[in-house]
Amino acid sequence: MGLFNRKKKDKEAKDLAQKAVQEMAELTAAESAEEQTAKAADKSPEVDQPAKYIENKPKASEDSTETPEPVQKTGADSKEPDKQAEKDDKETQPEKKMGFFAKRRAQKKARQEKAQAGAQSQGQEKDSPAQPEPETPAKSDQARQEPCEQAKEASDQAGPSPDQDKPVSEPLAEQGETEAVREKQKPEPKARPAEKADPQPEEPPSEPEPEAEPDEPEKAVSPGTQEQAGEKRQEAPSEPGKEQGFFSRLSSRLGKTRDKISGSIDKITLGRKIDEELLDELEEVLITADMGMPTTMKLMDNLRGKVRRSELTDVEALKKALAKGIEGILSTPEPAPERDNNPHVILVIGVNGVGKTTSIGKLAHYFTKQGKKVLLAAGDTFRAAAAEQLEVWAERTGCPIVRQRHGADPSAVAYDALEAALSRERDLVLIDTAGRLHTKVNLMDELRKIHRVIQKRLPGAPHEVLLVLDATTGQNALSQAKLFNQAVPLTGLVLTKLDGTAKGGIVVSISSEMQTPVCFVGIGEGIDDLRPFEPADFAKAIF
Numbered sequence: 340m341g342l343f344n345r346k347k348k349d350k351e352a353k354d355l356a357q358k359a360v361q362e363m364a365e366l367t368a369a370e371s372a373e374e375q376t377a378k379a380a381d382k383s384p385e386v387d388q389p390a391k392y393i394e395n396k397p398k399a400s401e402d403s404t405e406t407p408e409p410v411q412k413t414g415a416d417s418k419e420p421d422k423q424a425e426k427d428d429k430e431t432q433p434e435k436k437m438g439f440f441a442k443r444r445a446q447k448k449a450r451q452e453k454a455q456a457g458a459q460s461q462g463q464e465k466d467s468p469a470q471p472e473p474e475t476p477a478k479s480d481q482a483r484q485e486p487c488e489q490a491k492e493a494s495d496q497a498g499p500s501p502d503q504d505k506p507v508s509e510p511l512a513e514q515g516e517t518e519a520v521r522e523k524q525k526p527e528p529k530a531r532p533a534e535k536a537d538p539q540p541e542e543p544p545s546e547p548e549p550e551a552e553p554d555e556p557e558k559a560v561s562p563g564t565q566e567q568a569g570e571k572r573q574e575a576p577s578e579p580g581k582e583q584g585f586f587s588r589l590s591s592r593l594g595k596t597r598d599k600i601s602g603s604i605d606k607i608t609l610g611r612k613i614d615e616e617l618l619d620e621l622e623e624v625l626i627t628a629d630m631g632m633p634t635t636m637k638l639m640d641n642l643r644g645k646v647r648r649s650e651l652t653d654v655e656a657l658k659k660a661l662a663k664g665i666e667g668i669l670s671t672p673e674p675a676p677e678r679d680n681n682p683h684v685i686l687v688i689g690v691n692g693v694g695k696t697t698s699i700g701k702l703a704h705y706f707t708k709q710g711k712k713v714l715l716a717a718g719d720t721f722r723a724a725a726a727e728q729l730e731v732w733a734e735r736t737g738c739p740i741v742r743q744r745h746g747a748d749p750s751a752v753a754y755d756a757l758e759a760a761l762s763r764e765r766d767l768v769l770i771d772t773a774g775r776l777h778t779k780v781n782l783m784d785e786l787r788k789i790h791r792v793i794q795k796r797l798p799g800a801p802h803e804v805l806l807v808l809d810a811t812t813g814q815n816a817l818s819q820a821k822l823f824n825q826a827v828p829l830t831g832l833v834l835t836k837l838d839g840t841a842k843g844g845i846v847v848s849i850s851s852e853m854q855t856p857v858c859f860v861g862i863g864e865g866i867d868d869l870r871p872f873e874p875a876d877f878a879k880a881i882f
């Protein structure tokens with residue numbers, strides 16, 4: 340018995356010694372691992388994508404000695420916040436000139452960074468299987484450019500056609516090519532007949548023939564108009580009543596989307612408790628409201644996690660959490676400052692019939708109200724009545740227009756428009772383009788050419804490439820956005836026709852999946868029915 344006890348004690352002592360050695364070894368290994376991590380953290384560079392700021396105005400004289408010198412703008416301080424769109428800015432600093440688009444990009448970037456930070460911090464929670472994934476852009480800026488790299492290189496080598504390179508002696512087109520400017524209000528342009536199905540020319544006209552026109556003085560813009568614009572710049576009052584009016588309009592026009600999302604959710608949750616079946620039904624509602632699979636999964640994973648952690652116990656809390664999740668995807672952080680361009684060039688693109696020309700008309704109205712001197716370019720030379728349609732908007736908004744004959748090269752129209760804008764000191768150029776299918780390679784090539792010619796005439800331009808998307812097409816809008824983005828780098832999106840559809844969830848889907856921000860939303864055919872996208876208002880309006 341004594342021997343047994345001694346052996347037992349010996350064994351215990353031996354075990355203890357072995358355990359101590361093992362613990363020491365583990366401790367040392369853990370310390371060295373920590374050291375390595377700390378070193379690596381010190382070395383790793385900060386991932387910080389610089390915000391894209393708009394370049395300063397390049398000198399047009401760099402482009403060609405034959406082209407007229409651009410007139411240096413003196414009205415750099417002419418920026419005045421829109422009365423109606425400035426309710427938030429009123430109490431903060433005055434908006435910088437043409438700050439709108441850079442703000443949207445900065446907002447989008449900050450939102451993504453915020454989402455990533457949120458996802459990382461949630462990832463550290465042990466019991467959080469439902470952490471929202473960081474918003475991964477559909478394509479990085481680099482990736483966006485890659486697919487068109489070869490085509491770009493090829494066309495860059497070729498350069499624009501000799502005619503495009505030729506300086507345009509007189510920027511505006513002549514007879515029948517109108518610079519239409521009226522101060523008085525005209526009846527709203529009628530909706531265009533269904534010409535959307537017009538087939539596109541497989542080969543864009545390669546011979547631009549910018550027709551010369553005597554360089555008329557800025558007679559169209561009466562001094563009165565300019566003074567009024569100048570006065571507006573000083574005032575900058577916001578009109579809360581009107582803004583409220585727009586929100587009610589937004590809210591009522593989004594009725595179908597609201598019925599689809601909020602209405603359906605109310606129906607399925609009525610008198611029920613939260614269980615897996617209810618969550619499945621909710622998932623289905625979001626998918627059918629065109630939120631898209633990835634966005635729906637992101638929202639649902641988040642909700643399921645909360646339910647598992649008993650953070651949501653009744654359907655009211657569930658609905659609130661969903662609304663908050665959607666608002667989070669759409670949310671807007673503080674804008675960043677930016678620089679301005681003279682002129683600021685906006686190229687407007689999209690498939691047939693999405694509302695490009697109408698949106699340009701509404702944008703012209705929006706910016707003119709802010710005191711901007713806008714010039715329109717009728718770059719849709721393919722569809723018979725397109726230039727006439729834009730001309731009606733030019734008259735309606737009091738903006739000059741540059742157009743050429745039907746069938747002319749759209750790149751030449753863009754070139755002419757820049758010449759005109761430079762010589763006439765316009766603040767903003769809105770360039771219309773023909774509708775094109777995002778799947779047609781030759782039409783996408785034509786778009787690249789327009790982009791290249793603009794860039795060549797005015798380095799840094801186009802400062803914005805706005806893709807117009809018809810919200811009624813739902814998820815198809817997302818694939819259009821991705822393909823157009825491969826052809827020319829988009830800077831912003833315009834979602835039109837949100838008034839007539841239940842598919843408004845596409846806005847959430849696009850905001851979640853695209854790096855490009857939604858800048859404007861169209862909620863009707865009226866001149867005032869296109870407004871800057873306000874995420875909070877939108878989220879409120881669909882719930």
Ligand SMILES: Nc1nc2c(ncn2[C@@H]2O[C@H](COP(=O)(O)OP(=O)(O)OP(=O)(O)O)[C@@H](O)[C@H]2O)c(=O)[nH]1
Nearest residue numbers: 530531691692693694695696697774836861862863
């Ligand atoms: N309900 C509604 N209709 C809109 C909106 N935006 C544009 N439209 C209408 O959509 C139709 C097509 O608009 P357009 O501006 O001609 O479209 P487009 O993209 O220029 O057409 P193409 O030049 O043929 O490619 C017109 O009847 C517009 O009035 C909107 O926000 N809501």
